[in-house]
Amino acid sequence: MADPSVYRPASGTIPESPGVYRFRDPTGRVIYVGKAKSLRQRLNSYFADTWTLHARTQQMVTTASSVDWVTVHTEVEALQLEYAWIKEFDPRFNVRYRDDKSYPYLAVTLDEEYPRLQVMRGAKRKGVRYFGPYSHAWAIRDTLDLLLRVFPSRTCSTGVFKRAGQIGRPCLLGYIGKCSAPCVGRVSAQEHRAIVDEFCEFMAGGTDKLLRRLEKEMLAASDELEFERAARLRDDLAAARKALEKQAVVLGDGTDADVVAFAEDDLEAAVQVFHVRGGRIRGQRGWVVEKTEHVTTADLVHQFCSQIYGAETEADTGAATSPDLPREVLVPVLPDDADALADWLAERRGSRVSLRVPQRGDKKTLMESVARNASQALTQHKLRRASDLTARSKALEEIADALFLPSAPLRIECFDISQIQGTDVVASMVVFEDGLARKSEYRRFIIKGATDDVSAISEVIRRRFRAYLEARDFEPDATLGEKPKKFAYPPQLVIVDGGQPQVNAAAAVMAELGIVDVSVCGLAKRLEEVWQPDEPMPVILPRTSEGLYLLQRCRDEAHRFAITFHRERRSKRMIASTLDDIPGLGEARRKALLRQFGSLKKLALASAEEIATVPGVGPRTAEAVVAALRGDDPAASGAA
Known part of the structure; x- marks a missing residue:
C-alpha cells in the first residue's frame, strides 16, 4: 500500500486552470481519470488526511504511485479529453457504462447499397442507424411487419438477396407488397434508399408528415376514381396508425427527450433510460454498474452523459454530429458541470441540448416511472445473483x-x-x-x-x-x-x-x-x-x-424485518393510546370499530351516527369516540 504523501505534487506546481488528471499505479497503468474546473483544488482534496477520505477513494490513492495532468482552455475540452482517456485506458477505478448486449434494436444498414431493415444485437457499428432498444425481438418484428406495408424495404439477408437476383424472382414479401424487390430491379438503388429514408424519418418521430401525405394521396386517388389505389393507401394509413398506437404518448407537447433515473446502493447502481421521441416512448435501456469509486448521483449523471452519448456519436454514421441525441436530457439531479456538459452534448448533436431536472407535470411523472423501473432492475439484479x-x-x-x-x-x-x-x-x-x-x-x-x-x-x-x-x-x-x-x-x-x-x-x-x-x-x-x-x-x-x-x-x-415490526408496534400503540381511555370502549368494541372503518384516520373522519351503526356501540359511546379523536368537548358534543 503506497503512501500518497510520497508522490504528492507540490501545491504550487499544480495549475488552477481546468484540466484532466490521471492516477497511475507502480507499473505505469492508468487506474483513474478525472476532470476538474480547478486542477489544484481537486488534486489537493485527494491528498488530505487519508483516513478522512471515503473508503474507495482511499483505496485508489493508496494503490496509485503517481499523478499527472493536462490543462485545457474550457470545461468542454476537459469533458472531451476525459471521455477519450477513459475509453483509451479503461481505468479500474472509474465507473464504466457497458452496453447490455441482450437488448435488441431495429437496425437500418445505411452503409449498404440496398439498406436492410433487421433485428440487431451486440455492440453498435458505424454505418448502421439504430432505433430502440426494444424489450423483446418479437416487438420489433411486430412493428416492422406493420410498417413494411407503408415502407416496402429489404429485410432479407445478403445470401437471399443475391440468389433472388440470380434467378430473377423475388421472395414472398416481394409478391405480397411488403418489399419493393430491388433484388430483381423493380426499383432502383436510389428509389429504394428513398423508401428507407422515409422509414427512418418516421421512426425518428416525423409521423405527422407521413400521415398527412398518405391521407392526402388517398383522397386524391378517390376523387380520381382510382379506388384500388385509394384502398391500398387506406390500408397503409391504418397500418401506420396501428404501429403508432403501440407506442404510448407520454408527453403531449411532442418532446424529444431521454429520461434518465438511478437506483443505487453502496456498491452498485441501476440506470434506466426511456427514449422519448415525438412525445412517444421509442425505446428503453438499462445498465447495472459497479461503483468502483465513491460517487454521488450527480457524478453518475455526469459519467452517464459523457460515456453513453460519447459512444452514441462514435457509433453513428461517421458524421461529425449525431441526430439521434435528444433535445432534452431529463435527470434526477444536475452535476456541477451541467452547463459544460450541455455545451459538449450540443456540439455532438449539432444543435442545442437542454440538461435539466423536471419539477412538475408529465415530465416529473415520467421521471418517477423511470425511477421505479431502475429500482426494480436493481432488485432483480440482486435476486439473480442471490439465486446463482x-x-x-x-x-x-x-x-x-x-x-x-x-x-x-x-x-x-x-x-x-x-x-x-x-x-x-x-x-x-x-x-x-x-x-x-x-x-x-x-x-x-x-x-x-x-x-x-x-x-x-x-x-x-x-x-x-x-x-x-x-x-x-x-x-x-x-x-x-x-x-x-x-x-x-x-x-x-x-x-x-x-x-x-x-x-x-x-x-x-x-x-x-x-x-x-x-x-x-x-x-x-x-x-x-x-x-x-x-x-x-x-x-x-x-x-x-x-x-x-x-x-x-x-x-x-x-x-x-426489524423496521416493519417496529412500525406495526408503533401503529398499534398509537391506536391503543387514543382509544384506551374512552369510557365504555373495551377491547372487543375497539376491534369492531377498526374492522368496520379500516384505520384510525378513517374512524376520525366518521360522524357519530356512522360510528353508532357498529354493533355494540351506542350513541353515547359514539359521541365519546368522536370527541376523543377530534379533541372536542364531550359535553358540547352531547348538547349539539
Whole structure:
C-alpha cells in the first residue's frame, strides 16, 4: 500500500486552470481519470488526511504511485479529453457504462447499397442507424411487419438477396407488397434508399408528415376514381396508425427527450433510460454498474452523459454530429458541470441540448416511472445473483476464509435492532441457509429494559441462545409425533448490524452461556467493514466479493424485518393510546370499530351516527369516540 504523501505534487506546481488528471499505479497503468474546473483544488482534496477520505477513494490513492495532468482552455475540452482517456485506458477505478448486449434494436444498414431493415444485437457499428432498444425481438418484428406495408424495404439477408437476383424472382414479401424487390430491379438503388429514408424519418418521430401525405394521396386517388389505389393507401394509413398506437404518448407537447433515473446502493447502481421521441416512448435501456469509486448521483449523471452519448456519436454514421441525441436530457439531479456538459452534448448533436431536472407535470411523472423501473432492475439484479448457486457457494467460502471459520457457514443468523429514542425497541432475527433466506425461520423480539443498541443486542442474543440451549436438551418423543424445536438448530455464524461495540456485546453473552462453536461478526453500514470480537481492526472484503454481497443481504433483510415490526408496534400503540381511555370502549368494541372503518384516520373522519351503526356501540359511546379523536368537548358534543 503506497503512501500518497510520497508522490504528492507540490501545491504550487499544480495549475488552477481546468484540466484532466490521471492516477497511475507502480507499473505505469492508468487506474483513474478525472476532470476538474480547478486542477489544484481537486488534486489537493485527494491528498488530505487519508483516513478522512471515503473508503474507495482511499483505496485508489493508496494503490496509485503517481499523478499527472493536462490543462485545457474550457470545461468542454476537459469533458472531451476525459471521455477519450477513459475509453483509451479503461481505468479500474472509474465507473464504466457497458452496453447490455441482450437488448435488441431495429437496425437500418445505411452503409449498404440496398439498406436492410433487421433485428440487431451486440455492440453498435458505424454505418448502421439504430432505433430502440426494444424489450423483446418479437416487438420489433411486430412493428416492422406493420410498417413494411407503408415502407416496402429489404429485410432479407445478403445470401437471399443475391440468389433472388440470380434467378430473377423475388421472395414472398416481394409478391405480397411488403418489399419493393430491388433484388430483381423493380426499383432502383436510389428509389429504394428513398423508401428507407422515409422509414427512418418516421421512426425518428416525423409521423405527422407521413400521415398527412398518405391521407392526402388517398383522397386524391378517390376523387380520381382510382379506388384500388385509394384502398391500398387506406390500408397503409391504418397500418401506420396501428404501429403508432403501440407506442404510448407520454408527453403531449411532442418532446424529444431521454429520461434518465438511478437506483443505487453502496456498491452498485441501476440506470434506466426511456427514449422519448415525438412525445412517444421509442425505446428503453438499462445498465447495472459497479461503483468502483465513491460517487454521488450527480457524478453518475455526469459519467452517464459523457460515456453513453460519447459512444452514441462514435457509433453513428461517421458524421461529425449525431441526430439521434435528444433535445432534452431529463435527470434526477444536475452535476456541477451541467452547463459544460450541455455545451459538449450540443456540439455532438449539432444543435442545442437542454440538461435539466423536471419539477412538475408529465415530465416529473415520467421521471418517477423511470425511477421505479431502475429500482426494480436493481432488485432483480440482486435476486439473480442471490439465486446463482455458484455465486452462493463462492460467497460462503469467501466468508469462511475471511473470518477464519473451520467450515463454510451453511446457516447464518443476522440480528438487527429498531427503535426511536429508546421507545418501542424491537429486534429481528433472519436466517439464511445455503446462502438463501429461510423466511419460515425468521423471528421477532420485543425488547424490554434496553435503551440502546448494545444492550438490546445483548438481550436478544441471550434470549435466542437460551432458547437454543433449552431446545438442544429437549428430546422429542417420536411416538407422540413430537419434532425437534426449531431453535435446536444452531447457526455457524451470527451477524449483528453494527460495529465493534455490538459485536463484543454479542460475543460476551455467548461466552457467558458457554457457546463456543458459533462465530460472531458485525457489519458496519458506513464503510461495509466486517468486525470480529476483540479485534482492533476490521476485515475489509473486496467490493466485488460475493461474500460481502451475502453479508449485506443478510444485514439488509434483518433491517427490513426489524423496521416493519417496529412500525406495526408503533401503529398499534398509537391506536391503543387514543382509544384506551374512552369510557365504555373495551377491547372487543375497539376491534369492531377498526374492522368496520379500516384505520384510525378513517374512524376520525366518521360522524357519530356512522360510528353508532357498529354493533355494540351506542350513541353515547359514539359521541365519546368522536370527541376523543377530534379533541372536542364531550359535553358540547352531547348538547349539539
